Amino acid sequence: xxxxxxxxxxxxxxxxxxxxxxxxxxxxxxxxxxxxxxxxxxxxxxxxxxxxxxxxxxxxxxxxxxxxxxxxxxxxxxxxxxxxxxxxxxxxxxxxxxxxxxxxxxxxxxxxxxxxxxxxxxxxxxxxxxxxxxxxxxxxxxxxxxxxxxxxxxxxxxxxxxxxxxxxxxxxxxxxxxxxxxxxxxxxxxxxxxxxxxxxxxxxxxxxxxxxxxxxxxxxxxxxxxxxxxxxxxxxxxxxxxxxxxxxxxxxxxxxxxxxxxxxxxxxxxxxxxxxxxxxxxxxxxxxxxxxxxxxxxxxxxxxxxxxxxxxxxxxxxxxxxxx
Amino acid sequence: xxxxxxxxxxxxxxxxxxxxxxxxxxxxxxxxxxxxxxxxxxxxxxxxxxxxxxxxxxxxxxxxxxxxxxxxxxxxxxxxxxxxxxxxxxxxxxxxxxxxxxxxxxxxxxxxxxxxxxxxxxxxxxxxxxxxxxxxxxxxxxxxxxxxxxxxxxxxxxxxxxxxxxxxxxxxxxxxxxxxxxxxxxxxxxxxxxxxxxxxxxxxxxxxxxxxxxxxxxxxxxxxxxxxxxxxxxxxxxxxxxxxxxxxxxxxxxxxxxxxxxxxxxxxxxxxxxxxxxxxxxxxxxxxxxxxxxxxxxxxxxxxxxxxxxxxxxxxxxxxxxxxxxxxxxxxxxxxxxxxxxxxxxxxxxxxxxxxxxxxxxxxxxxxxxxxxxxxxxxxxxxxxxxxxxxxx
Numbered sequence: 001x002x003x004x005x006x007x008x009x010x011x012x013x014x015x016x017x018x019x020x021x022x023x024x025x026x027x028x029x030x031x032x033x034x035x036x037x038x039x040x041x042x043x044x045x046x047x048x049x050x051x052x053x054x055x056x057x058x059x060x061x062x063x064x065x066x067x068x069x070x071x072x073x074x075x076x077x078x079x080x081x082x083x084x085x086x087x088x089x090x091x092x093x094x095x096x097x098x099x100x101x102x103x104x105x106x107x108x109x110x111x112x113x114x115x116x117x118x119x120x121x122x123x124x125x126x127x128x129x130x131x132x133x134x135x136x137x138x139x140x141x142x143x144x145x146x147x148x149x150x151x152x153x154x155x156x157x158x159x160x161x162x163x164x165x166x167x168x169x170x171x172x173x174x175x176x177x178x179x180x181x182x183x184x185x186x187x188x189x190x191x192x193x194x195x196x197x198x199x200x201x202x203x204x205x206x207x208x209x210x211x212x213x214x215x216x217x218x219x220x221x222x223x224x225x226x227x228x229x230x231x232x233x234x235x236x237x238x239x240x241x242x243x244x245x246x247x248x249x250x251x252x253x254x255x256x257x258x259x260x261x262x263x264x265x266x267x268x269x270x271x272x273x274x275x276x277x278x279x280x281x282x283x284x285x286x287x288x289x290x291x292x293x294x295x296x297x298x299x300x301x302x303x304x305x306x307x308x309x310x311x312x313x314x315x316x317x318x319x320x321x322x323x324x
Numbered sequence: 325x326x327x328x329x330x331x332x333x334x335x336x337x338x339x340x341x342x343x344x345x346x347x348x349x350x351x352x353x354x355x356x357x358x359x360x361x362x363x364x365x366x367x368x369x370x371x372x373x374x375x376x377x378x379x380x381x382x383x384x385x386x387x388x389x390x391x392x393x394x395x396x397x398x399x400x401x402x403x404x405x406x407x408x409x410x411x412x413x414x415x416x417x418x419x420x421x422x423x424x425x426x427x428x429x430x431x432x433x434x435x436x437x438x439x440x441x442x443x444x445x446x447x448x449x450x451x452x453x454x455x456x457x458x459x460x461x462x463x464x465x466x467x468x469x470x471x472x473x474x475x476x477x478x479x480x481x482x483x484x485x486x487x488x489x490x491x492x493x494x495x496x497x498x499x500x501x502x503x504x505x506x507x508x509x510x511x512x513x514x515x516x517x518x519x520x521x522x523x524x525x526x527x528x529x530x531x532x533x534x535x536x537x538x539x540x541x542x543x544x545x546x547x548x549x550x551x552x553x554x555x556x557x558x559x560x561x562x563x564x565x566x567x568x569x570x571x572x573x574x575x576x577x578x579x580x581x582x583x584x585x586x587x588x589x590x591x592x593x594x595x596x597x598x599x600x601x602x603x604x605x606x607x608x609x610x611x612x613x614x615x616x617x618x619x620x621x622x623x624x625x626x627x628x629x630x631x632x633x634x635x636x637x638x639x640x641x642x643x644x645x646x647x648x649x650x651x652x653x654x655x656x657x658x659x660x661x662x663x664x665x666x667x668x669x670x671x672x673x674x675x676x677x678x679x680x681x682x683x684x685x686x687x688x689x690x691x692x693x694x695x696x697x698x699x700x701x702x703x704x705x706x707x708x709x710x711x712x713x714x715x716x717x
Contacts, residue, residue: 003528008338008363017358022350029669030341034660035603036669037653039676040612041646046680048642050687055635062632103654104666105647107677112643115688122690139690160681164689171692219681267373274377278384300392307385314381318374 005030038104045108053115060123069127076120083113091153098215099154110153114161118142139169156219163200163223170196172227187239190231197228218268225257225269229276236280243283250280258317265322278310325484330531332426333484335365337532344670366426375432382436386415390444401455408448415441423483438483442475462502462568469499484533486540493517493544501566510552510563518545525604543610546595550614553587556621588618603663 009030013023028034056079060072087110092099101107125131125138146162149155170192204220207213232253235246257273285306286299342359345351351359370378390411397403415437422434449471453464476492479485496517500509524530524538551557558581592614599607623634653659653666 001526002337002341002532003526004334004337004532005341007528008341008359012359012362015362017355017362018351022345025350026341026345032603032663034663034665034669035605036667036671037605037608037649037664038666038668038673039671040605040608041650041666042676042680043609044612044642044646044649046684048639048646051635051639051642053639053688055632055637055639058635059632062630104650105643108643111684111688118690142690156678157681157684160685161688164685168690168692218678267371271373271377275380278381296395297392300388300395304385304388304392307381307388311378311381311385314374314377318370 001031041104042108045105049108049112049115052112053119056116056119060119069123073120073124073127076116076123080113080116080120083109083116087113087153094152095154096212098213106153107155107157110149110155111157114146114149114158117145118165136169139165143169150216151213154213156216159216159219160223163219167193167196167223167227172196190234190238193227193231193234197224197226197231200224201228218266221266221269222272225272229254229257229272233276233279236283243287247280247284250276254280262317262321267318267321270317270321274310274313278306281306325482325531325534326424329423329429329484332365332367332429333532335363336367336369338363339365341670344672347672348668348670350670367430368427369430370432375430375435377432379432379436382433383440386411386437386440401451405448405451405456408444408451412441412444412448415444419483434483435485435487438479438485439487442479442488445475446472466499466502466568469495469502473499480537481534484531484537486533486536489537490540490544493541493548497544497548498566501563502568504567504569506567507552507558507563510548514545514548514552516545518542518549521545539606543606546610546614550587550591550617553584553591554617554621555581555584555588556624558584588621592618600662 006027009018009023009027012018013020018026056076059067060076087106090102090106092102121138121142125135129135131137143162143166146158146165150159150162171189172193200220201224204217204224207220208217229250232246232250236243236250239246254273254277258270258277261267261269261273282303285302289296289299339360342351342356346353346356390407393407393411394404397407419434419438419441422428422431422437428434446468450464450468453459453467454461457464459467472495473492476488476495480488480492497510497513500506500513503509521538521541525535525542527535527538530538552563557563592611595607595614596611599605599609599611619638628634629637650666653661653664659665659667
């Protein structure tokens with residue numbers, strides 16, 4: 001029971017703010033007379049899919065000799081087909097707008113089908129070397145498959161998987177952590193990250209502009225900004241020769257991202273831009289003191305001062321931004 | 325907690341419920357506005373992104389200033405101890421000031437300063453105990469654990485943070501595990517904590533955040549009882565490894581193993597039954613997790629089938645179970661059975677779905693391909709063989 005809400009409902013009913021019918025229903029929910037287990041059902045489905053795909057993985061890894069590669073490939077393909085046929089039969093007709101799931105299991109059965117297809121393709125590639133030395137292209141195939149499924153069945157989850165799988169095809173992991181820790185990113189990977197990030201951001205803008213699956217914008221944009229700003233930041237942190245050029249690029253891009261985010265009222269994009277700019281500026285602050293012997297405290301104090309300025313920007317932006 | 329802070333929290337609870345009603349279309353905008361006027365919440369409450377950003381930046385500022393000061397004094401341990409305690413005091417005072425104002429209480433800064441303040445204090449105290457008082461390592465650990473329980477408890481009580489409540493509970497059980505008969509203490513204290521915390525779950529006199537803290541402590545208590553009663557934990561003497569002096573295996577009372585096996589099987593069911601009866605979803609979630617742990621424990625002792633069979637069957641079972649529950653609830657009269665429904669009611673379903681993308685993508689994205697290294701020149705030397713002969717034997 002939520003006693004504060006229960007008391008408030010009584011008061012709101014007495015003041016005729018709520019009708020008797022509304023008050024009765026709200027009161028029942030506040031007193032836990034009616035409880036939703038939708039989250040629990042979703043979690044069970046998610047864990048079920050996780051266990052099923054893990055089981056298939058273990059089966060393939062440990063028993064391929066006994067069962068035989070063809071039997072395994074066909075079995076996984078049949079299971080995948082079963083899941084996707086179920087999805088296709090229950091799906092609503094295609095629309096460029098947002099389509100609600102027909103039931104709570106829909107997204108998870110779709111996820112299971114897609115993961116089984118991906119596992120089957122990977123297995124077939126390993127066993128029969130269809131693509132040979134170009135085996136990495138199977139990631140491209142899987143990524144495109146996820147993308148098609150995302151658009152056909154209006155699944156943000158499939159879209160997220162598609163974007164990260166396409167990034168994996170280019171050798172990228174959608175994480176800022178390695179770059180932020182200065183673990184080193186090869187120059188060609190950096191270029192791939194920037195190009196792919198820019199492509200995703202452009203796709204986000206295009207989705208909204210032409211109103212084709214406009215609700216996919218945030219998935220495209222968040223993945224794109226992580227890749228784009230992560231790639232540029234890795235240049236600031238890793239490239240000893242041209243770090244200042246990368247710094248200028250980060251500041252320009254982050255500034256642009258923050259300005260657009262501010263105009264659109266998107267706090268997450270604004271935060272990503274601000275954090276990228278802060279990390280890049282901290283690198284700039286530390287540069288003059290790299291070879292000093294007793295000057296270590298000064299850049300830290302400057303970083304704290306910079307943090308205070310960033311905090312002021314956060315408060316200002318929060319007050320002025322109209323979030324959507 | 326300050327009385328005015330409790331008042332702000334109560335107004336925020338009503339506002340949060342009203343936003344849910346509005347989201348579900350159960351009330352119109354005019355009614356929502358009248359509710360806001362009837363229960364005004366004076367606090368500025370930014371979204372999660374702003375709070376995390378503010379908290380992170382405040383933490384960066386505090387840590388940078390501390391590191392700058394510490395680098396100048398690193399040769400003197402006493403100076404570092406004083407510095408840690410000074411920063412702790414500054415952070416705790418800042419938390420008090422920030423929590424007192426409706427303009428800053430919920431921005432994320434107070435949360436960051438309180439966590440850092442407690443952290444600095446415990447670190448400073450630890451250094452004082454080891455370096456200045458020169459306590460024996462075990463004594464210092466025991467004292468530090470007691471201090472951590474008290475500090476987290478006080479912080480949870482003063483600022484209403486469920487994080488501190490949970491940390492305090494966990495540290496309490498860590499300190500109990502170091503005493504003789506730690507396992508029995510876990511059972512007793514776990515049961516006592518669960519009972520005590522469960523009393524506060526619906527208590528109108530408690531602040532809303534204290535009620536959430538009570539829910540966290542209930543889960544910690546149940547977890548402690550389960551950890552102490554689990555048969556695998558008993559066999560492996562998991563808790564005894566934390567003790568200052570590990571007792572020998574002969575200390576195990578007769579029948580303890582049988583009782584532990586029974587408890588491993590029954591405890592999750594009891595928690596599930598409690599959750600179903602009281603219609604508390606957090607207890608249902610806890611019961612499900614414990615049930616999963618018990619099944620893993622069972623698998624440890626009884627190999628009914630190979631791992632892949634167990635995983636596939638368990639996964640299929642979960643999917644079928646979830647679908648059966650959903651279908652039963654959908655087809656029931658008014659879409660509910662015994663007060664449970666599969667409808668989202670007033671929760672923010674869209675937000676949950678968006679948040680769910682993160683774990684799915686994290687768990688199922690294939691590994692990035694590693695670019696092939698430039699082979700350059702690699703002299704492999706000569707090889708034997710020819711006509712079917714090989715250099716390997």
